[in-house]
Amino acid sequence: MHLVPTLIHALTTATLAAAVTPTRRSLPLSLNPTPQDLSNVTTGVSMRAPQALTNAKRLALGLPLLRPHRRITAPPTSSPLPPVPQRCNIRAVGTDNTDFGYLSPLWNGFGEYGMFQASPDGALELAFSYSPGSPSQISITAANGPSAMYSFFGAIVGFASTSNDFGLGSYHYAYLGGTTQTAAGAPPSSDGDNSFSAATGISKDIESAIWSYDPVTHALTAQWVNTDGAAPATHIVYANDSNKALAITGDVVAFQDTFGAPYPELLFTCVPPTPVTTTY
Ligand SMILES: *[C@@H]1O[C@H](CO)[C@@H](O)[C@H](O)[C@H]1NC(C)=O
């Protein structure tokens, strides 16, 4: 007997929401594009195997053409100690100690990481090498990520950011998603293909060499590089609502205020994956 009133309530609420939404054009901003922003490119496409739009397809859709590809090659590093290979799953804990579990090898419909699972089995597995003397500016690959085309666990400038620079008092952010590789210490690259741009058709700059690893605590922290080469304080945040998106920002409070949600700040730990043992 509750079904009918509930249904009517749901329909009324939906109708009201639809009627009200267009007037809410000011703050809070939207972390991700809405369908109207996508210039005829469909959202919610399966991100298990994203395809970059070809220029021919982009032309047909009336989208700007992609710049021709230039490979970025990292400058040779003269490290006194040999690099150490490391593999890990990501365990995420809030700064308030909320345990989010392990990051899953999945993207949301916008090509962003942000799904978690309780077990390390089948969790996202990262691979990288670090110089013991300076374990920073590391690019990390996702060994079992959603797409080999964007195999780096990197950062993609946020849709609502008005520049590529982070800083105190600024909500500017970058999603954690699949990217190509950019050079250590380099500012945001407009050259990089990435999972967000493939999903939305919206071109955004990327950085892959954002990670620092502490071999003692196993903490994995992010460091964004601004367009002028500066290294602003960088925090990992989780848009834990329907966005289900991980991002990095220079100011957690400005980020929360801008998007109107108590998005928690997260700390990542690199947990070595349990070796696969065959029990038969
Ligand atoms: C693309 O979007 C425009 C404006 O939103 C719309 O008029 C047009 O019909 C759309 N084209 C396709 C192919 O969906």
Ligand SMILES: *[C@@H]1O[C@H](CO)[C@@H](O)[C@H](O)[C@H]1NC(C)=O
């Ligand atoms: C997101 O996390 C914050 C902080 O832990 C919490 O207050 C909020 O309820 C969460 N939001 C959702 C939608 O789960």
